[in-house]
Structures are given as structure tokens and as C-alpha cells.
Amino acid sequence: MDEIIRERPKLLTPGPTPVPLPIRRVALEEPIFHRSKDFAEIFLRCRQNLAKLFQTKNLPLILTSSGTGALESAVVNFTNPGDEVSIVVGGKFGERWQKLNASYQCVSDSIKVDEGSHVTVEQVDASLRKHNSPKVLFIQASETSTGIYHPIEQICDHVRRNFKDVIIVVDAVSAICAHDIKMDAWGIDVLISGSQKGFGVPPGLAFIAVSDRCWNQYSERPKFYFDLKNETKGQDDGVSAWTTATTLVQQLDLALTSLAAKGPEELASDHARMSQAARSAFQAAGIELFAKESPSHALTSFIPPKECDATTMQKHLRDHYRFQIAGGQGGLKGKILRLAHLGFFDDFDLITALTAIEKTLMDHKYSYDHGVIISTALKKLSL
Ligand SMILES: *Cc1c(COP(=O)(O)O)cnc(C)c1O
Numbered sequence: 165m166d167e168i169i170r171e172r173p174k175l176l177t178p179g180p181t182p183v184p185l186p187i188r189r190v191a192l193e194e195p196i197f198h199r200s201k202d203f204a205e206i207f208l209r210c211r212q213n214l215a216k217l218f219q220t221k222n223l224p225l226i227l228t229s230s231g232t233g234a235l236e237s238a239v240v241n242f243t244n245p246g247d248e249v250s251i252v253v254g255g256k257f258g259e260r261w262q263k264l265n266a267s268y269q270c271v272s273d274s275i276k277v278d279e280g281s282h283v284t285v286e287q288v289d290a291s292l293r294k295h296n297s298p299k300v301l302f303i304q305a306s307e308t309s310t311g312i313y314h315p316i317e318q319i320c321d322h323v324r325r326n327f328k329d330v331i332i333v334v335d336a337v338s339a340i341c342a343h344d345i346k347m348d349a350w351g352i353d354v355l356i357s358g359s360q361k362g363f364g365v366p367p368g369l370a371f372i373a374v375s376d377r378c379w380n381q382y383s384e385r386p387k388f389y390f391d392l393k394n395e396t397k398g399q400d401d402g403v404s405a406w407t408t409a410t411t412l413v414q415q416l417d418l419a420l421t422s423l424a425a426k427g428p429e430e431l432a433s434d435h436a437r438m439s440q441a442a443r444s445a446f447q448a449a450g451i452e453l454f455a456k457e458s459p460s461h462a463l464t465s466f467i468p469p470k471e472c473d474a475t476t477m478q479k480h481l482r483d484h485y486r487f488q489i490a491g492g493q494g495g496l497k498g499k500i501l502r503l504a505h506l507g508f509f510d511d512f513d514l515i516t517a518l519t520a521i522e523k524t525l526m527d528h529k530y531s532y533d534h535g536v537i538i539s540t541a542l543k544k545l546s547l
Pocket of ligand 1: 178179230231232233257304306307308335336337338358361
């Protein structure tokens with residue numbers, strides 16, 4: 165196609181995810197005044213719809229930052245220096261909790277999980293028992309760097325029964341919308357997500373919901389931009405403490421109207437179906453999955469064959485078929501690829517992406533039953 169009118173590559177990445185045209189169009193309008201009544205109405209509607217997806221009665225706060233800003237705010241607002249914390253580390257995002265907690269002088273025990281595996285209730289229990297007075301458990305729902313989903317419900321159940329004062333902080337940045345996460349029912353204290361993942365909005369907004377129990381643990385640390393108590397005061401009237409990214413909030417409003425109408429259960433089952441189809445499709449062609457047990461519904465991580473290794477496949481998909489797929493991070497660079505099926509991504513988007521992957525494998529003379537990826541996916545999606 166003509167270089168000048170070629171569209172950008174289609175996003176198969178676990179953030180940013182594709183932004184539907186009606187949501188993109190919102191950004192063409194003149195910005196709205198962030199202290200106006202009209203905007204407060206939009207802002208509050210967003211918080212209410214977010215609460216439906218987070219499955220909590222406490223309205224999530226909207227922060228102008230990437231997801232990591234909300235992670236940092238959880239550490240700043242709900243820990244004090246010297247607090248004993250446990251951190252699940254099975255990939256890049258577990259490491260991020262480690263670095264944040266180290267920056268803020270928490271005493272952490274890392275629960276090391278092999279990359280591509282999920283943490284167990286027993287491992288979490290053993291770590292919390294190492295402390296004299298365990299204060300917080302930091303975990304990811306979907307560890308986006310490896311493609312696994314930690315068993316959040318079982319872990320919450322165990323922690324709530326056995327360590328009732330421990331604050332459970334869940335990084336669900338890539339999990340909300342893809343998984344059915346019941347914040348209040350499961351006893352999660354802090355639940356975090358971000359605009360560029362399941363919400364189909366460009367990067368720049370983060371969301372954080374906080375339980376009543378957790379507010380009692382509000383820290384004495386000095387804080388300013390991410391002072392969540394200060395934020396709550398204004399946001400309860402639809403006004404953020406600092407100028408929010410108004411355009412992104414308007415885009416979010418449109419996205420949430422659609423997502424909340426579907427509801428968390430149906431969204432999760434759509435994502436589960438796509439994820440099952442993608443996994444079966446790769447396996448049918450003899451391609452090894454990286455996250456074999458408890459895979460995330462947000463993305464499928466796989467090990468490309470040597471005839472068409474990760475670097476080759478990623479480049480070929482981009483240069484020849486205009487699809488942007490994500491590679492591995494850190495030690496997994498060049499070893500795995502990560503195909504996201506998150507947010508405003510449907511069965512046909514998945515089929516299209518898998519077709520490009522099939523074509524890429526054929527272009528590189530990978531030997532397998534041609535067509536089996538698509539036919540397997542189609543069958544699974546029709547179940
Ligand atoms: C994307 C993501 C984040 C946030 O990353 P930012 O680049 O700061 O938006 C945090 N945790 C997980 C699991 C993620 O997938």
C-alpha cells in the first residue's frame with residue numbers, strides 16, 4: 165500500500181490496546197474546563213462506571229499518570245518506613261513492586277515465582293508468616309510480562325481468614341475487564357488499573373480503589389501529588405486536585421459507557437473465550453505456550469519456533485502485515501512473544517491477528533498443518 169496513506173500497525177500489545185474510532189474522535193474537540201459543572205458530571209460518571217467494573221462500593225479515584233503512578237500512590241499512602249511487606253515476584257511487574265517498596269524503605273520479603281508460573285496460597289502464607297507484623301501483600305492479578313494470572317480469589321480468601329489486618333494491594337492494570345475481579349466480595353483493599361489496557365483509551369490515566377479498612381492505615385509519610393486523601397475530597401464532587409487529562413477522561417467516559425453496559429462477568433467471559441481460542445490455536449500448530457497453567461485472559465504468551473524466532477516473527481508481522489505484537493521483557497527478550505486480546509478486541513480481531521501469524525509462519529517455512537491455527541481458533545470461538 166502507498167506509504168503516505170498507510171495506517172499505523174494494528175496493536176496486538178498489552179497496552180496500549182486498540183482505541184475504537186468513536187473514542188479517538190472525542191480527542192478532536194476543544195478541551196473542556198476541568199473545574200466546570202459539565203466536566204464534574206462526566207468525571208463522576210466515570211468513577212461510578214469504574215466502580216461497576218472494579219466491583220466495589222468505594223468509587224475509584226482517577227489519577228493523571230500511567231499505571232505506575234497509581235502503584236506508587238498505594239505505597240506512599242498506605243505504608244510507613246520500616247513496614248514489613250510481602251511481594252509476589254514472577255516477572256517485571258512484581259519487580260516493580262520490589263523497586264517501589266525499596267525506594268520507600270519498606271522491609272520486603274519477595275515471594276519468588278518461576279516466570280511463566282503462578283504463585284500458590286502456600287507460598288503467600290509462608291512469606292507472611294516470616295514477618296513479625298506483616299502489613300501489606302503486594303501482588304499482580306495478571307503478570308503482563310509473562311502472561312500468567314495469579315489465583316487472586318483463593319489468595320484473598322486465605323489472607324482474609326488468617327491475616328485479617330494485612331492490606332491486600334492488587335495490581336490489576338492489565339486484568340480489569342479481562343478477568344472478573346470482585347474487589348469487595350473477595351476483600352481486596354487496593355485495586356489498580358490504567359486507561360491503556362482493558363479500557364481502550366490512550367495511555368495517561370490510572371485508577372485506584374481503596375477499601376474502608378485500608379483508609380484506617382493511611383500513612384504519615386510526606387506526600388503531595390499522590391495524596392489520595394486530598395484527592396478523595398475533591399473527587400467526591402467530581403473535581404480532581406490537579407488539572408486532570410480532561411480529553412482522556414472524556415474518552416474514558418465513552419469507553420466506560422460501553423464497558424459498564426456489558427458488565428464485568430460478560431467482559432471476562434469474552435476475554436476468556438478469546439484466550440482459550442488463542443492457546444488452542446498455537447498448540448494445534450505445535451507452538452509452545454509460555455504460561456501453561458493459569459494463563460491471563462488479557463494476553464497469550466508463546467515461544468515461537470526456531471524457523472521463525474521471536475525477533476523474526478515480530479519484525480515480519482510489523483513490516484509485512486502491519487501488526488505490532490509485543491516481545492518479551494528483561495530475560496525473556498527474544499524468547500517469547502505476547503499476543504494481547506484485551507479491551508476493545510473481538511473474535512474477528514483475534515482471527516485476523518492469527519491469520520497474520522499463520523502467514524508469517526508459512527513465509528518462514530515452518531512445517532505444520534497449514535490452516536490449523538485459524539480453523540482451531542474458529543472452532544473454539546464458536547463453542
Ligand atoms: C501496564 C502495566 C502496569 C503499568 O505500567 P505503566 O507503563 O506505568 O502504565 C502495571 N502493572 C501491570 C501488570 C501492567 O500490565
